Amino acid sequence: MPSKYVKAWDEIFGGQEGIKDVLKQVRSGGVIGVPAGILRRYGRRKGWYGRIVLSGKGIVKSTGAAHVNALGRILQSHIEPKEKIECVVREENGQLTLYLSRSSESIQKRKIKRERRGEESEEKGITDEDLGDFYILVSRFEKDLRKFIKQKLGSKYTKRLRNDMPKLVEEWEHLRKKDEEWGIEPEKDLINYATIGNYIEIIRRYSRLFTGSPQELSAVETKLRDFANYGRNPLMHCRTITLQKYFSAKAAVNYLKKWIERKTQYKR
Structure with missing residues (x-):
């Protein structure tokens, strides 16, 4: 065995x-x-x-x-x-x-x-070339994740979330309003204001849609946090991307892509 x-x-x-x-x-x-x-x-x-x-x-x-x-x-x-x-x-x-x-x-x-x-x-940052590829990997995956969540929740996903998770939608609407106040063109799709924590909240709330067991739910949450801690957040705050962060984030993305493929027919 x-x-x-x-x-x-x-x-x-x-x-x-x-x-x-x-x-x-x-x-x-x-x-x-x-x-x-x-x-x-x-x-x-x-x-x-x-x-x-x-x-x-x-x-x-x-x-x-x-x-x-x-x-x-x-x-x-x-x-x-x-x-x-x-x-x-x-x-x-x-x-x-x-x-x-x-x-x-x-x-x-x-x-x-x-x-x-x-x-x-070990703390040396990755090369500029790798950094560019890393940015594309992180940003593209988050867009894919949003698309996956919307597909699973249905075409009226905003209405569904407003009924089941009203505070979450209110938070997104508040961020959209702040964009308008600052003269920034607001996002048309509300989910574009989501944080990694928001994605985890949604997946937990609809765990039967997104995961097949408590163990898978736990694994997905862990990998989403790895994606945030080692990839998304360091990039957003212009921190040094060490080799450890680089490979940890890539491993998280690889796992999460496979999870998405298992749950839907959606692939890039």
Whole structure:
């Protein structure tokens, strides 16, 4: 029977494309950190530390923990014949993070060396080219999400929300009015004033329309928050987009796109 953690890692990476994206960056050098808190939903452990080194031929070293062995299973087919990828799961300040590196030198040793040199390579922002692509990814997905929500609620979605969630619609109308007062052309479609929190409220209110189980609802909410915290919000506030934020947001988008495809026939 496949390990329960295989599904957890698939969710963390956002599917095969997410794995390819992360490994592509690993191969360019440095250490890539990926938030892995979702693991807690799939099991309980006294300690989450784990390490595995993979080569094109299989597992080179492993601490033997079930969650890192499951990680090895889903990464193995993506490892090139002559390379070695080191993966370490750590719990730091209550947060679980997966660190991946191509170098044979241990992640911990390189981290210590960087600290001694005063370097913070893991916090380095993405390139301007990647930033442009990232903006398109984030903005396009949010538009797709709005379209999906409207499709599920029906052509008279505003009337439906006004009846079931009047405060939400009032909030959007207030924002539209503020645009008018400031001389800004208001949005024709009220849902364009929605926040990530609003999307989550709607999905919760109509959970049977949007999800098939409490577990799926929880996963969707988590990924929407990841999308906001690592993608949408940093872009809106002109914050540095680190590699960790970049890949976390992309993994969230990949997962949410698959969720949308499962629930409707709608695809881009």
